[in-house]
Amino acid sequence: MAARHFALVALVALTLGACEEERYRGSARHNIPIPSATYALMSQKGMSKDQPILIRSYKKESELEVWKRKGDGRYELLKTYPMCRWSGQLGPKVREGDRMAPEGFYAITPGQMNPNSSYYVSFNMGYPNAYDRSHGRTGAHLMVHGACSSAGCYSMTDDQIGEIYALVREAQGAGQKAVQMQAFPFRMTPENLAKHRLDSNIAFWKNLKEGSDYFEVAKDEPSVGVSGGRYVFNGGNLGGAVAQKRQQDDVQVAALVAKGTPAVKLIYDDGDQHNSFKQTLVAGGSDSLNKSASWASRDVGVSRPDALTVGPRVVVLDDKGRTKATVRAASADNEAILAAVASAPAEVAATPAAAPAVATKPAAAPAAASAATQVAKVLPSAAQQAPVVASAVPAAPVASTVADNRSFYQRALSFVPLIGGSAQPAEAPVAAPVASVVPAKPTNVRTPLPPRRADTLRTTQLDQSTAAYSSQSATR
Numbered sequence: 001m002a003a004r005h006f007a008l009v010a011l012v013a014l015t016l017g018a019c020e021e022e023r024y025r026g027s028a029r030h031n032i033p034i035p036s037a038t039y040a041l042m043s044q045k046g047m048s049k050d051q052p053i054l055i056r057s058y059k060k061e062s063e064l065e066v067w068k069r070k071g072d073g074r075y076e077l078l079k080t081y082p083m084c085r086w087s088g089q090l091g092p093k094v095r096e097g098d099r100m101a102p103e104g105f106y107a108i109t110p111g112q113m114n115p116n117s118s119y120y121v122s123f124n125m126g127y128p129n130a131y132d133r134s135h136g137r138t139g140a141h142l143m144v145h146g147a148c149s150s151a152g153c154y155s156m157t158d159d160q161i162g163e164i165y166a167l168v169r170e171a172q173g174a175g176q177k178a179v180q181m182q183a184f185p186f187r188m189t190p191e192n193l194a195k196h197r198l199d200s201n202i203a204f205w206k207n208l209k210e211g212s213d214y215f216e217v218a219k220d221e222p223s224v225g226v227s228g229g230r231y232v233f234n235g236g237n238l239g240g241a242v243a244q245k246r247q248q249d250d251v252q253v254a255a256l257v258a259k260g261t262p263a264v265k266l267i268y269d270d271g272d273q274h275n276s277f278k279q280t281l282v283a284g285g286s287d288s289l290n291k292s293a294s295w296a297s298r299d300v301g302v303s304r305p306d307a308l309t310v311g312p313r314v315v316v317l318d319d320k321g322r323t324k325a326t327v328r329a330a331s332a333d334n335e336a337i338l339a340a341v342a343s344a345p346a347e348v349a350a351t352p353a354a355a356p357a358v359a360t361k362p363a364a365a366p367a368a369a370s371a372a373t374q375v376a377k378v379l380p381s382a383a384q385q386a387p388v389v390a391s392a393v394p395a396a397p398v399a400s401t402v403a404d405n406r407s408f409y410q411r412a413l414s415f416v417p418l419i420g421g422s423a424q425p426a427e428a429p430v431a432a433p434v435a436s437v438v439p440a441k442p443t444n445v446r447t448p449l450p451p452r453r454a455d456t457l458r459t460t461q462l463d464q465s466t467a468a469y470s471s472q473s474a475t476r
Contacts, residue, residue, distance in 0.1 A: 030115035032162045034170065038079065046070055047078065050174035053167055054221050055108075055144075057154055059086055059101065060186035060266070062274040064144075064154065066167055074219035081164065082274030084148035085155040085303060089268055090185040091201045093127060096139040099152050099270065102127040103185055103204075105211055105224045105231060107178035108168060120146035120158040121165045125181055130226045144181075149303035150271060154183075180221045188212050190252035191261070197253070198263040198321045207231050210238065213249075217241045262324075265315040269307035281308055 034049060042048060047068045054067040054075055062083040067075040088100035102125055112124035122145030128137050139152065146158040156164065168179050185201070186192045188209050196202060211233040214222040218241075222233040273281075281302075302308075316324045 029121050029162075030113075030169070032115075032121065032166045032169075034166045035163055038163060038167075042068070042078065045076060045078065047076070049167070049170040051171065052176040053078070053171045053179055054215075055164075055168075055179060055181040057083070057144075057181065057183045058187050059090055059103075059184070059272070060192070062086065062272055064156065064164070066164060075215070075221070076219070078167075081156060081160050082276050083154060084157050084160070084277050085150040085271065085273050085308075087150040087152060087271035087303065089271075090196075090199070090266055092137070092204060093132070093139055093142065093152065094135075094137050098139075099150075101150065101152055101154055101183070101271070102132070102142050103183045104129060104131055104208065105222075106181045106183065107224075108181055109178045110172045113165070113169065113172070114143070115165075117143070117145055119143075119149070119155070119161075121161055122146070122153075123165065123168060125154075125183070131229075131231055134226055134229050148273075148277070151303065155303075180224075182208075182212065182215070184208060184212065190249060190256055193249075194253045194256035194261045195264050197257070198317045199265050213242050213245055214238050217245055263317040263319075263321075265317060266312040267315060268312040269310075270304050271307070272312070273308055278308060281305060 039049070045068075047070060052069045054069075056065040056067065057063070058065075064081045064083050066078045066081070068078045069075050086101045088098065091100065092104065093100040093102045104127075106126040106129055108123050108126060112126060114122045114124065122143040125142050125144065127139060127142040143153045144156065144161065144164070145153055146156055146161040148155055148157060171179060185205060186196070188205075193205075193209075196205070199205075207230050211222045211224065211231060214220075214233055217239070222238075223235070225232040225235065272278075310328060313326055313328055315326050318324045
């Protein structure tokens with residue numbers, strides 16, 4: 001009898017273990033727990049789950065940060081998450097259907113939390129806010145969600161958004177009425193502002209920087225208002241420390257420009273993702289993301305994976321905002337590329353060679369599959385230590401009858417030179433206001449991705465059309 005009882009207990013335990021990974025995918029998704037490792041991290045930093053939180057996101061770096069307020073009233077960085085997908089370009093969302101992810105200051109209330117999302121769980125950013133409405137901007141249902149698929153949202157992995165959702169839920173449950181989300185085009189460093197000083201969005205970005213400056217100095221969220229079509233922070237009274245920081249930033253930006261930092265405009269095929277995910281995508285194709293339940297929703301495929309295999313076009317501008325040269329970069333932060341283009345003759349456009357029009361999909365090699373698996377287990381910073389490097393020598397067309405067994409993404413990447421290729425017409429002139437101020441870069445704390453779940457269901461279809469995605473936007 002005792003043996004039978006023991007066997008029954010063992011069977012129940014095994015059954016519960018097998019169901020654990022599905023436990024929070026149904027109607028109980030609103031109860032997703034904060035992972036024990038994150039609890040341990042909070043304890044290490046002197047934080048609790050009930051303290052208020054604040055979210056900051058950065059498109060160019062493809063990162064999302066969660067900050068927590070400590071007992072002294074100041075916020076401290078809890079964790080940095082690599083972003084799996086954002087769509088569009090750098091710059092604010094303007095109209096419905098433009099695929100742009102919002103930039104600005106938003107408030108996430110309990111009513112904006114959605115545990116029944118088609119993309120695992122999500123929360124609505126609150127776009128359009130008062131600033132967006134004052135500029136006549138349109139669009140709705142702009143979310144932070146899972147699935148690694150975006151048509152105007154910030155998309156994380158399912159495990160990541162589950163953890164972030166739980167952190168927001170617990171803070172709201174303890175009395176935080178609204179979680180502030182600060183959405184930026186990039187980290188507001190002197191280097192970034194010097195590079196993007198001639199971008200047509202620079203006046204808007206400098207306005208965002210005012211609120212960012214206050215947060216960087218005070219480590220407290222600014223109050224946000226709108227007046228005269230601009231964000232107004234703390235009623236315009238940011239304090240002497242913020243003014244001093246602004247002056248110091250002015251000096252740094254001016255010094256970088258004097259040293260020859262090129263003015264650039266980044267043009268993405270359709271947004272980007274963190275390099276840790278991109279390395280896996282290049283190594284194993286979109287299936288390497290789709291087949292992992294912790295990397296993509298079981299109902300949605302990675303959106304437009306072909307737009308993610310290489311970095312954006314870097315358009316280098318002269319001091320009048322005219323196109324000096326264009327290069328396809330493996331990374332938006334590749335200083336070697338920018339230096340090479342800056343030294344190129346004026347009015348020369350260097351563009352990548354065309355990738356093959358048709359590519360058959362080879363069987364995944366064991367080594368590539370292993371590499372894809374390992375990337376998910378290491379810190380994002382470790383993946384960044386081995387960036388894809390392209391030759392600075394123009395690629396020459398090579399005729400070959402030998403079969404190429406590399407993945408489409410590996411072969412596409414190999415066709416991308418740094419400088420050279422066919423000439424393109426010059427880009428349209430860009431307005432030329434000058435950037436002046438940027439905040440100091442916060443200390444990054446990168447942690448491993450949440451534990452992966454085994455993929456027990458079917459692989460989702462690869463390319464979702466924009467129309468199909470939009471039709472489900474109301475439940476994102």
